Amino acid sequence: MKLMNEKSIGKVLQVTGSANISFVSTQYYAGKFVKLPMDHIAQGITLLGEVTSIDAVNPYFEKAATVRYVEEADESVTSQTVFVSHFRPLAYLKGGTPYDSSFPPSPGSRVFLADDREIQIALGLEDDGVSVGSLLGKENLSVKLSINKLLRTHFSVLGRTGAGKSFFTKGLLNGITNQIKFILLSPTGEYNDVSDNLDGTLYKGSEITFPLELGYLSMIYGLTMREQIIFEKFYKGLGEKDITLSSHQILTRFRDWFMKQRSPSESTSLFPDESDSSHRRELPPYGDTILSKIRQRDVTFAKPALKIPFEQSAILDMSDQSQETQELLITHVLSNLLQSYKKSPGKRTLIVIEEAHNFAPSIQTTACKDKIVQVAREGRKLGINLCLISQRPRHIDQTVLSQAGTLFLFNMQHPDDVQHVLGISPTYNPDMPDTLRTLDVGQCFIIGEATRRPIVCRVSFS
Numbered sequence: 001m002k003l004m005n006e007k008s009i010g011k012v013l014q015v016t017g018s019a020n021i022s023f024v025s026t027q028y029y030a031g032k033f034v035k036l037p038m039d040h041i042a043q044g045i046t047l048l049g050e051v052t053s054i055d056a057v058n059p060y061f062e063k064a065a066t067v068r069y070v071e072e073a074d075e076s077v078t079s080q081t082v083f084v085s086h087f088r089p090l091a092y093l094k095g096g097t098p099y100d101s102s103f104p105p106s107p108g109s110r111v112f113l114a115d116d117r118e119i120q121i122a123l124g125l126e127d128d129g130v131s132v133g134s135l136l137g138k139e140n141l142s143v144k145l146s147i148n149k150l151l152r153t154h155f156s157v158l159g160r161t162g163a164g165k166s167f168f169t170k171g172l173l174n175g176i177t178n179q180i181k182f183i184l185l186s187p188t189g190e191y192n193d194v195s196d197n198l199d200g201t202l203y204k205g206s207e208i209t210f211p212l213e214l215g216y217l218s219m220i221y222g223l224t225m226r227e228q229i230i231f232e233k234f235y236k237g238l239g240e241k242d243i244t245l246s247s248h249q250i251l252t253r254f255r256d257w258f259m260k261q262r263s264p265s266e267s268t269s270l271f272p273d274e275s276d277s278s279h280r281r282e283l284p285p286y287g288d289t290i291l292s293k294i295r296q297r298d299v300t301f302a303k304p305a306l307k308i309p310f311e312q313s314a315i316l317d318m319s320d321q322s323q324e325t326q327e328l329l330i331t332h333v334l335s336n337l338l339q340s341y342k343k344s345p346g347k348r349t350l351i352v353i354e355e356a357h358n359f360a361p362s363i364q365t366t367a368c369k370d371k372i373v374q375v376a377r378e379g380r381k382l383g384i385n386l387c388l389i390s391q392r393p394r395h396i397d398q399t400v401l402s403q404a405g406t407l408f409l410f411n412m413q414h415p416d417d418v419q420h421v422l423g424i425s426p427t428y429n430p431d432m433p434d435t436l437r438t439l440d441v442g443q444c445f446i447i448g449e450a451t452r453r454p455i456v457c458r459v460s461f462s
């Protein structure tokens with residue numbers, strides 16, 4: 001048998017059920033993949049697994065009686081250290097193919113290092129797909145994602161600030177740009193260079209205008225039915241085409257229009273900045289509340305409004321806008337996209353939302369949260385996928401986050417984040433919290449639909 005020619009690295013020490021297995025070795029084999037011959041089931045079967053944690057043990061100290069006689073000078077003691085490694089079974093293999101079994105290995109059986117091909121099979125690493133890096137500790141095993149599998153569900157990229165989320169997302173978008181178009185909604189300008197490499201158009205938040213239509217104005221200003229009745233009269237008077245109006249201009253026009261409707265004798269302190277108090281006129285309650293609502297929204301309306309062509313990829317850099325306007329922009333883009341795809345689904349679209357915890361937070365509400373929830377719920381059957389990026393997973397709306405079928409998890413320190421994320425993880429094993437806490441920058445734990453098994457990837461794009 002082939003194994004006989006290889007050098008074993010240790011022996012199985014303890015087997016408690018088929019999942020709790022440990023082996024002893026005289027060297028340190030952290031993070032390695034090893035295999036155990038399972039000839040007691042059938043000839044040529046091996047159990048391949050991963051070393052998850054290691055304890056260093058000195059058998060000399062196991063006998064309490066001997067410890068008493070050990071002195072500093074006794075050098076033979078340190079050389080007796082052995083390592084007890086915990087082994088997590090991944091797959092049974094026979095002749096290079098997976099084999100269905102759950103039989104435990106025998107204590108005392110030998111342990112060997114697994115080769116790359118065996119690791120690839122056991123982890124179910126894809127031969128084809130978009131490469132996002134290599135298996136941690138195995139530079140020659142590349143991690144490829146099947147885009148079909150990835151896009152079966154929504155996905156999320158989570159981890160602390162500076163852990164490598166944006167770097168990964170940019171690389172992934174580069175890799176999939178010929179199969180899918182994307183709309184990237186970013187509150188910072190960090191993705192602006194993506195449009196150079198990819199076939200996409202970069203928009204600044206200030207370029208996006210909302211349609212100057214009664215429905216839109218009422219929706220954005222949050223007008224009540226009664227306010228709408230007054231506002232509609234004003235709106236009909238606007239009557240112009242090819243016009244762009246900021247909220248401030250609308251405010252001025254509405255105020256002027258409204259004052260014309262009133263008798264000149266009434267006075268008010270609504271406009272204390274107006275020097276000539278004799279011109280001050282009181283607005284009835286509706287005019288007053290409409291004005292304060294207009295004042296709160298700093299957006300621009302236009303007739304006709306700028307249309308983002310959904311046939312192409314788009315990057316929206318909203319860094320020049322307030323949080324509130326960013327929320328309105330997201331609502332605007334998502335509503336239009338949903339509407340357009342409900343009429344006739346276009347090319348598959350990936351919506352990427354950076355800082356997702358600000359737009360679909362768990363506790364508060366935002367202007368765009370409902371739309372994001374709607375995309376999370378209804379998007380996939382229309383051909384729309386959602387990718388949420390966040391450094392505060394615990395603050396993202398649970399409904400939205402739980403729709404993610406694949407999680408790309410980067411270093412995460414806060415126990416609440418770790419707990420929250422693992423709570424929605426499709427698989428769980430007890431080492432996951434530690435794995436997340438100890439990932440370096442650019443290392444990513446991938447769980448879910450896109451890979452057959454959870455794997456740790458060293459992200460790189462060459």
Ligand SMILES: Nc1ncnc2c1ncn2[C@@H]1O[C@H](COP(=O)(O)OP(=O)(O)O)[C@@H](O)[C@H]1O
Nearest residue numbers: 160161162163164165166167168441442459460
């Ligand atoms: N896989 C990687 N390889 C090389 N550099 C990386 C990698 N991941 C991240 N970096 C670098 O680390 C820094 C932080 O990464 P970034 O993706 O911006 O973090 P995050 O978006 O999670 O806050 C950046 O300078 C980035 O270039």
Ligand SMILES: [Mg+2]
Nearest residue numbers: 162165166167
């Ligand atoms: Mg980032």
